Amino acid sequence: MNRARIVLRLSASLLLALCLVAHAKPHHAKAPPPPQPLGPRPALVAFADGLATAQGWDVAALREQLAQALDLPKVKQLILPAAVGTAKNWTAYRDRFIESKRLDAGAAFWAENETALARAESQYGVPAEIVVGILGVETFYGRITGGFKVLDALATLAFDFPSEHPRAAERQAFFRNELAEFLKLCRENGLDAADVRGSYAGALGWPQFMPGSWRQHAVDFDGDGRIDLITSPVDAIGSVAHYLAEYGWKPGEATHYSVRLPADPITRRRLLAPDIKPKFTAADLQEAGAQPSEAARDHVGPMAVIELQNGPRKPTTVLLGTENFWVVTRYNWSAYYALAVIELGQAVKARRLQATR
Numbered sequence: 001m002n003r004a005r006i007v008l009r010l011s012a013s014l015l016l017a018l019c020l021v022a023h024a025k026p027h028h029a030k031a032p033p034p035p036q037p038l039g040p041r042p043a044l045v046a047f048a049d050g051l052a053t054a055q056g057w058d059v060a061a062l063r064e065q066l067a068q069a070l071d072l073p074k075v076k077q078l079i080l081p082a083a084v085g086t087a088k089n090w091t092a093y094r095d096r097f098i099e100s101k102r103l104d105a106g107a108a109f110w111a112e113n114e115t116a117l118a119r120a121e122s123q124y125g126v127p128a129e130i131v132v133g134i135l136g137v138e139t140f141y142g143r144i145t146g147g148f149k150v151l152d153a154l155a156t157l158a159f160d161f162p163s164e165h166p167r168a169a170e171r172q173a174f175f176r177n178e179l180a181e182f183l184k185l186c187r188e189n190g191l192d193a194a195d196v197r198g199s200y201a202g203a204l205g206w207p208q209f210m211p212g213s214w215r216q217h218a219v220d221f222d223g224d225g226r227i228d229l230i231t232s233p234v235d236a237i238g239s240v241a242h243y244l245a246e247y248g249w250k251p252g253e254a255t256h257y258s259v260r261l262p263a264d265p266i267t268r269r270r271l272l273a274p275d276i277k278p279k280f281t282a283a284d285l286q287e288a289g290a291q292p293s294e295a296a297r298d299h300v301g302p303m304a305v306i307e308l309q310n311g312p313r314k315p316t317t318v319l320l321g322t323e324n325f326w327v328v329t330r331y332n333w334s335a336y337y338a339l340a341v342i343e344l345g346q347a348v349k350a351r352r353l354q355a356t357r
């Protein structure tokens with residue numbers, strides 16, 4: 001027999017075998033089962049009865065609507081925190097947001113909404129670039145607002161929250177409240193709850209407000225008589241500025257400064273301990289051996305010493321966050337998020353000035 005042919009045939013059967021092995025792998029075995037309705041479980045029924053009674057809604061209809069909501073496995077997976085020990089990387093995080101396409105979109109958004117941004121700035125004291133930074137990081141200026149059915153996502157997290165989450169009980173209670181807020185919001189704004197889409201956690205529209213934040217902080221900024229964060233960028237602009245103002249934005253105050261920390265590890269640890277909470281005056285920092293920038297030395301009010309990791313090997317990024325930096329973290333509890341918002345806003349502003357020059 002021709003030796004080459006044997007090799008060929010062997011190879012062919014080996015290939016076939018490899019294909020079979022590959023296809024036998026669990027993720028090829030079968031498609032995941034389609035999501036199932038939550039059904040009339042006791043906690044859901046009690047919630048529906050309590051909410052419908054308090055609001056004067058049809059009890060049976062709400063029970064039915066919630067029982068038919070789908071229990072989404074993907075949502076339960078996404079709500080779990082990232083694995084412990086994963087080194088964060090500010091440089092990589094920054095590059096995801098401060099990139100050419102988003103800067104172009106931001107400059108176009110600013111040009112289209114110049115009047116509304118200026119009006120929000122004069123009314124609430126929040127600079128246009130911060131609002132532009134938030135809307136760019138959250139949804140790429142309304143392009144990515146989430147594809148999950150919010151009713152299903154919130155019902156999943158309200159009644160089938162993954163028990164392996166470290167703060168499962170607290171988070172489940174939070175999402176039960178957000179579900180109630182969502183149902184009220186839909187009735188108040190004439191939205192069909194079954195149709196509204198958003199993030200896996202139920203965040204909505206251009207600014208990705210949670211339903212409770214929408215009801216508490218959103219404003220009708222285009223004056224059409226309704227608050228619409230899903231299709232009105234102008235309502236989104238006013239609402240973001242109003243939200244930050246309500247959390248204590250100080251007009252005219254910087255968001256952050258540069259600093260050099262002392263080498264002594266015990267002092268560094270003490271300065272970093274309050275994390276994003278502004279606790280130290282410029283004098284406190286200098287007394288501890290830190291070297292705040294000249295502008296930071298003139299800053300009145302407390303500052304936070306913030307350290308951002310740049311992967312496992314590169315030196316960290318260190319800065320002083322003011323109370324305004326802290327206000328940005330009220331939108332999303334993360335120094336990485338806040339700095340990305342601030343730097344995106346600055347970069348869009350620079351691109352805009354370049355374009356108009």
Ligand SMILES: [Ca+2]
Nearest residue numbers: 220222224226
């Ligand atoms: Ca409106």
